[in-house]
Amino acid sequence: MITAESMNELKEFIREDLVMAGENEAHPFGNSGHAVVYPESEEDISAILKYANTKGLTITVMGGGTKRGYGGLTETTDILLSLERHRGIVEHTPGDMTLTVKAGTPFKELQDYLAKHKQKISLDPFWPEQATIGGIIAANESGPKRLGYGSARDAVIGLRTVYPDGKVIRSGGKVVKNVAGYDMNKLFIGSMGTLGVVSEVTVKLRPLPKCESLVLVSFPEGHQDKIQPFAVKVLDSMIEPVSLELLNPTLADRLTGQKNYTLVLSFEDVESSVQYQENFIKNILPEGTELKIVSKEEADVFWKKFYHHIPNGAAEITSETEASLKVGSVNLKVLQILKNSELLQDQFNVSVEAHGGLGHGLSQIHIRGAGKDVAAAVTEAREIAEKEGGYAVLKHLPFKLRKEVDVWGKSPSYFFLLQGIKATVDPKKTLNPNRFVGGI
Amino acid sequence: MKVKVKDLKTKDKHIKNLAAIVGGARSILYQETDLLAYDCDGFTIHKHLPKAVVFPKNTQEVAEIVKYCSKNELPFLARGAGTGLSGGAIPLNGEIIISMVKMKKLLSVDLENRRAVVEPGFVNLKLTNSISDKGYYYAPDPSSQSCCTIGGNVAENAGGAHCLKYGVTTNHILGLEVVMPNGEIIEIGQDGIPDAPGYDLLGLITGSEGTLGIVTKITVRILKNPEGKQTVLAYFDSVEDGSQAVSDIISAGIVPAALEMMDKIAIEGVESAAFPVGHPKDIEAVLLIEVDGIAAGINEQIEQILEVCRSRNVREVRAAKNEAERARWWANRKTGFGAMGAISPDYLVQDGVIPRSKLPEVLRKINQISVESGLRIANIFHAGDGNLHPLVLFDSRVSGESEKALEAGSLCLKACADVGGTITGEHGVGIEKREEMRFVFTEEEIAAQTEIREVFNPDNLLNAGKLFPSPSRCVEIKQEMKTQAIS
Numbered sequence: 009m010i011t012a013e014s015m016n017e018l019k020e021f022i023r024e025d026l027v028m029a030g031e032n033e034a035h036p037f038g039n040s041g042h043a044v045v046y047p048e049s050e051e052d053i054s055a056i057l058k059y060a061n062t063k064g065l066t067i068t069v070m071g072g073g074t075k076r077g078y079g080g081l082t083e084t085t086d087i088l089l090s091l092e093r094h095r096g097i098v099e100h101t102p103g104d105m106t107l108t109v110k111a112g113t114p115f116k117e118l119q120d121y122l123a124k125h126k127q128k129i130s131l132d133p134f135w136p137e138q139a140t141i142g143g144i145i146a147a148n149e150s151g152p153k154r155l156g157y158g159s160a161r162d163a164v165i166g167l168r169t170v171y172p173d174g175k176v177i178r179s180g181g182k183v184v185k186n187v188a189g190y191d192m193n194k195l196f197i198g199s200m201g202t203l204g205v206v207s208e209v210t211v212k213l214r215p216l217p218k219c220e221s222l223v224l225v226s227f228p229e230g231h232q233d234k235i236q237p238f239a240v241k242v243l244d245s246m247i248e249p250v251s252l253e254l255l256n257p258t259l260a261d262r263l264t265g266q267k268n269y270t271l272v273l274s275f276e277d278v279e280s281s282v283q284y285q286e287n288f289i290k291n292i293l294p295e296g297t298e299l300k301i302v303s304k305e306e307a308d309v310f311w312k313k314f315y316h317h318i319p320n321g322a323a324e325i326t327s328e329t330e331a332s333l334k335v336g337s338v339n340l341k342v343l344q345i346l347k348n349s350e351l352l353q354d355q356f357n358v359s360v361e362a363h364g365g366l367g368h369g370l371s372q373i374h375i376r377g378a379g380k381d382v383a384a385a386v387t388e389a390r391e392i393a394e395k396e397g398g399y400a401v402l403k404h405l406p407f408k409l410r411k412e413v414d415v416w417g418k419s420p421s422y423f424f425l426l427q428g429i430k431a432t433v434d435p436k437k438t439l440n441p442n443r444f445v446g447g448i
Numbered sequence: 449m450k451v452k453v454k455d456l457k458t459k460d461k462h463i464k465n466l467a468a469i470v471g472g473a474r475s476i477l478y479q480e481t482d483l484l485a486y487d488c489d490g491f492t493i494h495k496h497l498p499k500a501v502v503f504p505k506n507t508q509e510v511a512e513i514v515k516y517c518s519k520n521e522l523p524f525l526a527r528g529a530g531t532g533l534s535g536g537a538i539p540l541n542g543e544i545i546i547s548m549v550k551m552k553k554l555l556s557v558d559l560e561n562r563r564a565v566v567e568p569g570f571v572n573l574k575l576t577n578s579i580s581d582k583g584y585y586y587a588p589d590p591s592s593q594s595c596c597t598i599g600g601n602v603a604e605n606a607g608g609a610h611c612l613k614y615g616v617t618t619n620h621i622l623g624l625e626v627v628m629p630n631g632e633i634i635e636i637g638q639d640g641i642p643d644a645p646g647y648d649l650l651g652l653i654t655g656s657e658g659t660l661g662i663v664t665k666i667t668v669r670i671l672k673n674p675e676g677k678q679t680v681l682a683y684f685d686s687v688e689d690g691s692q693a694v695s696d697i698i699s700a701g702i703v704p705a706a707l708e709m710m711d712k713i714a715i716e717g718v719e720s721a722a723f724p725v726g727h728p729k730d731i732e733a734v735l736l737i738e739v740d741g742i743a744a745g746i747n748e749q750i751e752q753i754l755e756v757c758r759s760r761n762v763r764e765v766r767a768a769k770n771e772a773e774r775a776r777w778w779a780n781r782k783t784g785f786g787a788m789g790a791i792s793p794d795y796l797v798q799d800g801v802i803p804r805s806k807l808p809e810v811l812r813k814i815n816q817i818s819v820e821s822g823l824r825i826a827n828i829f830h831a832g833d834g835n836l837h838p839l840v841l842f843d844s845r846v847s848g849e850s851e852k853a854l855e856a857g858s859l860c861l862k863a864c865a866d867v868g869g870t871i872t873g874e875h876g877v878g879i880e881k882r883e884e885m886r887f888v889f890t891e892e893e894i895a896a897q898t899e900i901r902e903v904f905n906p907d908n909l910l911n912a913g914k915l916f917p918s919p920s921r922c923v924e925i926k927q928e929m930k931t932q933a934i935s
């Protein structure tokens with residue numbers, strides 16, 4: 009437990025105004041700290057970790073806080089380490105198409121900067137203004153365009169990670185191909201900050217597409233049986249959509265004003281190719297469905313709404329309880345998972361917004377309602393996922409409910425390896441204790 | 449079946465017991481004449497005889513072999529086709545080699561969900577050949593793809609010419625079944641479902657060079673064939689111009705499927721070998737650039753590429769007239785390493801990676817290394833992702849020349865590391881580049897990796913002595929202290 013004395017000790021090596029007392033009241037999403045520290049450099053991070061590790065203090069790591077509701081069974085650890093002041097671009101080499109950046113940099117800031125060089129990071133996370141690159145990587149967050157561009161593990165080529173004992177370990181490097189030693193980058197991506205604090209990230213970039221297009225295909229009541237054959241036809245064709253994301257009717261209503269299952273296809277390429285693909289879709293459109301080729305302005309509005317529709321751990325607290333699940337399944341099972349989760353609405357008197365990628369197998373289900381109803385619906389949603397052979401992780405839930413409903417589900421058979429890795433890297437469980445699978 | 453064990457011409461109880469596990473004398477090699485074929489892989493400078501080679505037919509047999517080895521403290525390792533170029537499959541410690549070549553089935557293909565399940569001994573190119581009639585393929589395409597195994601590809605995280613656009617092996621692995629060094633069987637990424645909760649062991653095991661476990665089943669992602677493909681060939685009178693063209697193409701926002709370069713000596717080699725295509729002998733660099741994707745968009749990009757090359761003083765540039773010509777160009781390139789045999793008794797392949805923008809600088813440096821060592825160095829490389837393959841030409845019959853070649857190779861890697869690059873892009877560290885790991889990692893960083901190995905392979909019986917430099921005293925002492933602290 010942190011004391012006034014430790015606060016003072018912290019201030020001996022961290023500038024005084026970067027060390028503060030934590031909030032008095034418990035935060036509804038937990039993952040708080042009795043003290044809050046805002047390191048401005050890797051040296052700061054290293055010094056804080058080393059101090060905490062030696063003193064047996066625990067640390068919660070936070071970027072923009074959008075994922076504050078994602079895992080964690082400790083309401084308040086000793087120190088909340090906020091990376092919001094550890095930000096900025098370290099190196100951008102446009103000719104090499106690589107970017108090195110401090111972990112606390114908000115994603116949108118990076119994309120806006122890169123756009124001036126006609127480049128981008130090929131990730132499409134939620135809440136990009138607040139979500140930091142470090143947090144996106146630690147939580148392995150991905151969006152619909154994962155189909156075309158992959159996820160964090162495909163984009164990250166190098167990391168600098170501060171270990172709990174304060175040492176800085178580099179993994180990967182600044183080149184796009186690298187098999188020197190173990191691929192340690194992979195360990196930290198998706199590790200929820202339980203192994204080390206990522207301080208710097210190097211990603212490979214992509215050129216901004218010359219032309220982008222958004223095509224919506226909606227399937228009114230009575231035509232839903234056409235979704236699967238249509239998706240299969242698209243996937244088996246020569247066209248290359250970067251997203252093939254299915255929206256459930258409630259979410260489609262919010263984003264498009266039409267309460268039908270809707271497929272979101274996006275194309276990014278040179279203009280002639282994009283047009284060709286739009287026409288291809290027009291030509292294979294099933295009877296009774298509606299196609300809309302969305303104008304540039306409308307598409308911008310659509311995506312903006314899309315990337316801001318999910319519960320956000322950094323937003324104002326509402327009276328409603330919100331939950332989010334990330335569901336993994338075999339690609340085409342996404343359809344069944346969305347359909348079954350639709351039934352939760354009446355069954356539990358909750359609202360369910362859901363979307364999933366028919367080409368990448370990840371769905372997200374967002375449930376809103378009264379606390380008890382949400383808890384019951386979430387448990388049922390996991391059963392839906394498991395019945396289809398998949399898994400469900402609760403990527404957003406208030407702290408109170410996290411103690412009732414297991415965030416990560418069953419531990420894998422090889423859990424001993426995960427434990428072994430944690431015990432090797434963070435033997436004292438200094439970082440994000442109990443934030444991850446099986447209480448890691 | 450077990451009767452056959454009696455046919456063994458040995459008294460060694462381990463050989464007998466292992467033979468019993470794999471079902472008889474025909475599934476084990478143990479006589480020196482037979483073992484000679486297994487004393488090295490594609491890295492031929494280091495040789496060591498294994499104790500035996502066993503050929504399991506299924507996961508269960510692999511697990512039993514491993515359990516047996518582990519119980520009896522016999523070192524062991526897995527071997528695929530033995531085409532590795534860094535010595536990963538060399539039995540440094542007289543290992544029991546577990547050959548995966550009999551586990552070579554294509555277990556299932558699921559086109560709708562774009563995945564296939566293979567046994568580790570399944571040959572890379574066979575996968576594409578098995579699904580190409582349906583319009584699908586497996587993307588990672590090492591030049592050795594007609595013989596290397598997918599298990600070996602996973603171990604080395606193999607790349608290939610088309611990895612510029614589509615990524616290397618790790619970007620295409622969805623699931624693995626692994627026999628752990630204690631014989632336990634684990635399954636990661638069940639059914640190929642992405643992002644299984646927990647640390648990304650798929651990503652960690654891929655590229656671990658067979659030191660963390662033995663892969664016995666692999667779920668891979670398969671892709672739909674691109675609708676169109678076009679390849680451009682460009683000849684340059686200076687390497688600088690060629691490199692600059694590479695940068696310009698990338699800067700123009702084009703993502704080529706492949707972007708390959710060969711220099712003058714490499715051209716001499718490929719033109720003297722089995723697949724000459726008539727490259728002029730006096731040019732300094734040839735670029736092979738491929739664009740694929742939606743057919744409607746390809747011409748525009750090809751025009752742009754031709755334009756870029758012209759603006760960089762290209763001597764001649766043209767697109768392939770037809771598929772036959774395109775195939776000839778690629779055969780010429782893909783057999784490039786072997787082609788060095790036509791102009792030199794021996795050659796050593798290196799595998800450095802650099803930031804693309806440093807290409808001219810590093811090529812100059814490599815030239816200097818060649819001059820200073822007195823050995824010719826050819827360059828064949830994946831220019832698009834900065835992955836260089838300097839080929840050091842030498843004659844092992846000349847005393848001292850092998851050592852000189854190794855030294856020159858190492859200097860090439862140093863040159864890559866010095867400009868912010870790395871020592872291997874796809875061939876792995878193996879035995880060859882153990883010491884060079886220090887060019888890119890600190891002792892602490894190397895220790896962070898060996899500590900992870902200990903979680904998987906605590907007794908270090910599986911493929912020991914690979915990947916990492918021999919620990920310096922200080923690290924050993926630190927580890928000792930740590931063990932004491934924990935116990």
Ligand SMILES: Cc1cc2nc3c(=O)[nH]c(=O)nc-3n(C[C@H](O)[C@H](O)[C@H](O)COP(=O)(O)OP(=O)(O)OC[C@H]3O[C@@H](n4cnc5c(N)ncnc54)[C@H](O)[C@@H]3O)c2cc1C
Pocket residue numbers: 489490525526527528529530531532533535536537548568589590591592595596597598599600601602603604605606607608609657658659661662663664785786874875911
């Ligand atoms: C002419 C030529 C061209 C080449 N071109 C390329 C290229 O373009 N790109 C590229 O990346 N590589 C290339 N290589 C290198 C080599 O082909 C690859 O590294 C390949 O992946 C090795 O596969 P293999 O089946 O031959 O494995 P092996 O050489 O038998 O083994 C390689 C390593 O993998 C381990 N291993 C094998 N099977 C398993 C298993 N089932 N489980 C765990 N560990 C295992 C072994 O212990 C060893 O450490 C080339 C090699 C040659 C000879």
